[in-house]
Amino acid sequence: MRIVAASEFELKREVEYGSPEQNEAVRKIITAVRAEGDEALLKLTQDFDRVSLNRGQLRVTQEELQAAYGQVEPSFLSAIRQAADNIRVFHQKQKRNSWMDLQPDGSLLGQVVRPLKRVGVYVPxxxxxxxxxxxxxxxxxxxxGVPEIVMVTPPATGGKEGINPYTLVAAAEAGVTEIYRVGGAQAVAALAYGTESIAPVDKICGPGNIYVALAKREVYGDVDIDSIAGPSEIVVLADDSANAAYVAADLLSQAEHDEMASAILITSSASLAEAAAAEVDRQLANLxxxxxxxxxxxNYGAIIVVxxxxxxxGLVNRLAPEHxxxxxxxxxxxxxxxENAGAIFLGPYSSEPVGDYFAGPNHIIPTNGTARFSSPVDVDDFIKKSSLIYYSKxxxxxxxxxxxxLARHEGLEGHARAIQVRLEQEGTLEGDQS
Structure with a gap:
């Protein structure tokens, strides 16, 4: 793993804009799904996933969900239930309530908080x-409080046997009962615009490949999306008190996600830099x-000595890392x-996988430096707010x-007259004030 001085470091980040050919392919897929519905989904599933389905097989049955429980270990079931409990407890602290504030003049101002009605979750x-x-x-x-949550996932995530049983069990434990075996840009199009089998949603969330990311960007505006996520990132900020083995293991925990993932150590200790580089090589050998x-x-890793x-x-705040x-x-x-980080892990025992799987905070975190202005997924991502105004006489x-x-200074006479007509009716304004 290369060791560089801060003055020599330049972070390479891959932003998923896609090639012109990829963008055009995504647009064609979306157009086909909008025009042909289920028929397009079935054809595209055959073309891209090499899985032949009929319309009646798009939706995962309750029997399949129950059968998945027989394919997972009891230890996994226990772990996923504990994780779900922790995640739920953490996010319950984020709930917002509607509020109203009565003014001395009899006016009432407030905000109505409502959940989205229907959300689509993409599982890669x-x-x-x-x-x-x-x-x-x-x-x-x-x-x-979202009443309808639908999940889509490619039809062979578990190989020839179909959808990965661990994914199905996690969905069932989370309470999802509406699941469809469809993936790629065609799944995003189905969620956005609907087909005969899949009703459209208000928001699409969840990670995916470049085609999924481009499709989400293409449908944004017709529906909401969570984000266009880039490759995973980790930065470890360490001094000479850090354990080199821990540091190396945590860097590799993100590097194994994807060839384009970024794993960076920033340290004030030259001896730690050398030891961590050696540990990365040692641990990588049998990963x-x-x-x-x-x-x-x-390609995207570095040890930076400051x-x-x-x-x-200061360097961390410029990088605004995901983890x-x-x-x-x-x-x-x-x-x-x-100032800028998606999730912050404190101390030697707060390894990044603690947050990925179990502690409770959300692991869907801004990437590509967007932690400068955005936040991890939370309850606010699934609500909408309406302002409430009752103005007294x-x-x-x-x-x-x-x-x-104010209205007339903006040249909007119709706005001014909407107020003027009321004042005239109440006898507080004489004649035409235009």
């Missing part, structure tokens, strides 16, 4: 299956996903200086002229 089936992502998408939506992790480390932890904090681990002597003394008589003044 590429390099790995991610049952944990099912929980992270579904549970905040449930806590928000099952060695080829993927090695490509990530080679003069001080303070300099490292940030702080392994310094006093991590709580540092956390207040972190007293308030309008008191403030009407001021409102008219």
């Amino acid at each position: 089936g590429g390099k790995a299956a991610y049952p944990s992502s099912v929980l992270m998408n579904v549970i905040p939506a449930q806590v928000a 099952p996903r060695q080829e993927i992790a090695a490509a990530s480390i080679q 003069d001080s932890v303070a300099e490292g904090i 940030l681990e702080i392994m310094v002597q006093e991590p709580m003394a540092v956390v207040g200086m972190i 007293e308030a309008l008589l008191q403030n009407g002229s001021t409102i008219m003044e």
